[in-house]
Amino acid sequence: MSHRKKAAAQVTLLLAGAAMLCFGVWRGEAATVLSKAIKLCLECVGIG
Amino acid sequence: MNAKKIITLLLAAVLVLSLAACGTKPAENGGGDGEPQTLEEARTLYDQLVAQENAIQTENTELWEKVFLSADKGMAMMEDGKNYGEFLLSTIEAAKEQFTDEEYELLKEKATEIKNIEDRLAALEEKFPSLSETPAGDGSMSVPAGSDKTTPPDDGSMQKFPAFEGKDLDGNTVKSSELFAKNAVTVVNFWFTTCNPCVGELSELDALNKELAEKGGALIGVNTFTLDGDETTISEAKDVLAKKGATYQNVYFASDGEAGKFTTNIFAYPTTYVVDRNGNIVGDPIVGAITEKKQAEALQAQIDKALSADRG
Amino acid sequence: MGKKFSNVSQALSRLRGWIQAGAALLTNLHLPNFLKGGLYQGAGKTVCVPGLNCYSCPAASGACPIGAFQAVVGSSKFSFSYYITGFLILLGVLLGRFICGFLCPFGWFQELLHKIPTKKLSTKKLKPLTYLKYAVLLVMVFLLPAFLVNDVGMGDPFFCKYLCPQGVLEGAIPLSLANSGIRAALGKLFTWKFSILLSVIALSVLFYRPFCKWLCPLGAFYALFNRVSLFQMKVDKNKCVSCGKCAKACKMDVDVTKTPNHTECIRCGMCVRACPTSAVSFRYGFGDGKKEPANELKTEETK
Structure with missing residues (x-):
């Protein structure tokens, strides 16, 4: 991969990543994460 | 050693x-x-x-x-x-x-x-x-003579279930004092909508509620997402309950009240409490879904304890 | 210029143990919760930490990316998580598997176990197993939670539930020690996962980072981004004397002179320290730094 191509790929991926992240927050995924992360879902850590 | x-x-x-x-x-x-x-x-x-x-x-x-x-x-x-x-x-x-x-x-x-x-x-x-x-000291080594075995242990370990005044998901007012007083035993199940094991036990809880009704008891659910009465979460909760065929009462109350704070301190889900007629919590809370045999047995034992104590 | 870089690289790889300890502490900041037997329930849990760190750990200050991904994908509302994927792509491009080598608490845990003096075994011949982690990522983290759903549309977090040893180490064990209710809830699942943890511990003593190499879905995701990561390995061909010391020093079975940005490279810098001519160094920046070396100047060496 040439230098320029690699740099372009990196910039694209960074932008895509940021866009996906924002879209995910916008449609309420962050709230889902929070609601799960602050509670101990027993199955999730292998209890019970 | x-x-x-x-x-x-x-x-x-x-x-x-x-x-x-x-x-x-x-x-x-x-x-x-x-x-x-x-x-x-x-x-x-x-x-x-x-x-x-x-x-x-x-x-x-x-x-x-x-x-x-x-x-x-x-x-x-x-x-x-x-x-x-x-x-x-x-x-x-x-x-x-x-x-x-x-x-x-x-x-x-x-x-x-x-x-x-x-x-x-x-x-x-x-x-x-x-x-x-009220046995003094740790009491673990001595057995007080003449202690009546049939009276339930009143050694201060009895904890009151926090009082609440809230509503069920259909909007009817529910008062904890009335609720507990009219039932020989009240099973309170804490859950939330996206908790997989909680949802998994809903139908079994419904069956338990029907069984309890015959014995003068009741089961209620508290969906922690619905505290303070948020409409979207209530409709989501009702949706899940309907899909699972659970018809028992689910209640919510203010999150800053006594019971609300009590709920915030529960972090493992599902958790189930057994409450007697006087509003006292019987035994330790059952952590984990009652679809597991161990949990179901522990819950039944506490229910039986509360029921027999109620009969006097 | 090249010398400056090699100095920074040397320092970074020398300080790695401390950085790992610091990262593990920052990831698990709420230490008093271990005694209380409760979880931190603040808004910090909306954001993921970079490493594999169970959010059911009493001290955890953020969410586990893999756990969070499964939580979103397994919920009835969503079947893909743009939030977490976007976050992981960003981290993958910005740091790649540098996270494994420097920031992941479970990676550090395995390394500490590996310091126990015993006979050490090479993983070179077990190379095919390194592909297993991609299957874990695809099947247990994405496909099963998203598509094997119950009647309400909810899927199980398969990786967390059946495989992840970090959840037992950080979640189940401390919580069940501090909380009698949870202790009473321990069942068959715990036995299964506890045996996985024990196996990983035993293997970690013998092999270097077995979980990272073979099973970790988070490592797998970052591995895919190693080639395009801004954090890279650089070998100065003019200085290299082809002594092969770097490849020998590498515990992830990578020859940095041949494939500097190999998927298995966790940027631990053992090759940097092993190189007698300082030909191997870290590089941070866009591109591959071959045609426009000026690009290297404005780069930062920290995260």
């Missing part, structure tokens, strides 16, 4: 200290060992006696353990308020050959002391019945 010895030593030290602390008080009152007149005096004396008894047994723990071991082997355990000291004496007598003469003499002497203490305790209890209800 070492840790056990250290703990025993510590325990003994604590008891001796508490004994010393107790010892000064009656002297100040000028009452000494005389007949206590007020409940307070009686309690002090009672505590002192119990501590003495404990101290006697902690002094020679190993010997006593031997005694207890032999007691387990087919000796009739004391019943209907038979004096604990007498029980010890007969146990020691029966296991005589296990001890050296010296040990035997020592044990006999100590057991007699215990017997005397027990006699005095019993006399005190007769005069002030409220004494036996």
